[in-house]
Amino acid sequence: MRVKNTFFVFAVFCVAAIFSAAPVFSQTDSEDWFYGKPIKNIVFDNLKNVKQGDLDGVTSSFISKPFSDDLISELYDRVFSLEYFDDVEIKAAKNADNGKTVNLILSVVERPVVMKLNFDGNRYIHDADLKSKISLKAKDIFVESKVLEDERAIRNYYIEKGYTKISVESSFEMRDDGAYVTFKIREGRQTVVKSIGFAGNQVVSSKTLKGKISLKEAGLFRKGSFQESSLSADSRAIVAYYQNRGYADAKVVNIDQKTSYNEQKNREEIEITFEIQEGIQYNFGGITFDGNHVFTTEELENLVTLKTGAVYNETKFQETRMNIQNLYYENGYTSNRFATDINKDA
Structure with missing residues (x-):
């Protein structure tokens, strides 16, 4: 420059x-x-x-x-x-x-323009699909940083499709008429979800829990692509479902995974089991306030969305907490601190 x-x-x-x-x-x-x-x-x-x-x-x-x-x-x-x-x-x-x-x-x-985009090694996903996922287009101004961004975009797209072993390497060649960009792809085998099971659930059925998670079993109308990141997200979804029904101690204590190779379909198949500890159901016993001088206890109680004696609901409790914090913030008390002390009586 x-x-x-x-x-x-x-x-x-x-x-x-x-x-x-x-x-x-x-x-x-x-x-x-x-x-x-x-x-x-x-x-x-x-x-x-x-x-x-x-x-x-x-x-x-x-x-x-x-x-x-x-x-x-x-x-x-x-x-x-x-x-x-x-x-x-x-x-x-x-x-x-x-x-x-x-x-x-x-x-x-x-700067030179992009003359051609090449994809090398992709067998299961077509060039047109990959081009739709990247930001660089033919005749665009060539920006080297975008090549690395598009490399990650291709990798993420494959992961969404269940190709957990995907690797992508980018390179470019500068010629007199512009830049020629190549993405070298090693797809690996696709991993699909063969089965999803639950252990330890007595209160909620496995069918109901399956409906609350993003991972789906491969079937006639579902590809069942496996994504590692979905395991933690689905664990949180299971716990949230329980906690909104009063099971405040519910947790996913383990996720068991068993993988096997399906030679006929040339893919990895994974069996997933969420091991759950439900705990007991709680009712809401009410809220007391301490340290409030600007707003009265009655004013704060009007912001509570849970009814005393009703089944405890974690989402509504968090809404209550946010309502109280927003009341202070909107009135200029931005440096206030809020601590929650939860007492559970089994």
């Missing part, structure tokens, strides 16, 4: 093609005439693939502001942050008003 030590190059030429009736200035003009003068126009020179209209949103906020070193530095930062250009040179030119306003011309060197 080449950036000149000075922020601008003094434009001593006629720019009538861009600004009408712009005069030619002599060498005796002051070299710092533009400081403090309002900027009237900002245009780009040497654009090939990037459109001027795509840049107006970046430069419009600088129009009418007085010229200064800080402003030009900020303009540089804004333009380079787009990652469209390898080089930017800013030129200042007098307008037709004899130097009362400043025109800025940004002479740029564009």
Whole structure:
């Protein structure tokens, strides 16, 4: 990246093609005439693939502001942050008003464009599906950081499809006409959920619990793709279901996984068992408040969504806690601390 030590190059030429009736200035003009003068126009020179209209949103906020070193530095930062250009040179030119306003011309060197996207090694997922998941497109300005982002996007897409052993490596080749990007993929075998079971559940049926989790068994109309991250999310969903029905001590104590290879279908199949400790059901015994001086106990009690004597519900309890906190925050008491002491009587 080449950036000149000075922020601008003094434009001593006629720019009538861009600004009408712009005069030619002599060498005796002051070299710092533009400081403090309002900027009237900002245009780009040497654009090939990037459109001027795509840049107006970046430069419009600088129009009418007085010229200064800080402003030009900020303009540089804004333009380079787009990652469209390898080089930017800013030129200042007098307008037709004899130097009362400043025109800025940004002479740029564009980065190469993406000429082709290649996928190598993908057998089970088509190129079109992969292209829809990445941000780089053919004829886009090539940005190296986006290649790594798209590498992760492809990997995540495969994981969603149950390919837990997926690996993706990206590379690119710069040619005279642009960049050629390749994603080398090693898919591995797909892993599907063969069965989902539950142990220790006496109060809630296995059928009901299956309906509360995101993992599904492979079947005629379901692919049953396995995702490791879903195990912890589904454990939380099971516990939340119990806690909203009064089983405040409920937990998933273990998740048993057994994997086998199905040679006929060339895939890994996993059997999952959630081992549950239900505990006992609690009723709600009420809430007492301590340390409240700004709001009365009656005011705080009006925010309680649980009814005393009803089956305990964790979600409603958390709603109550948030209602009380918001009451303080909305009235300017942002530094308050809230501690909850839960007493369980089995």
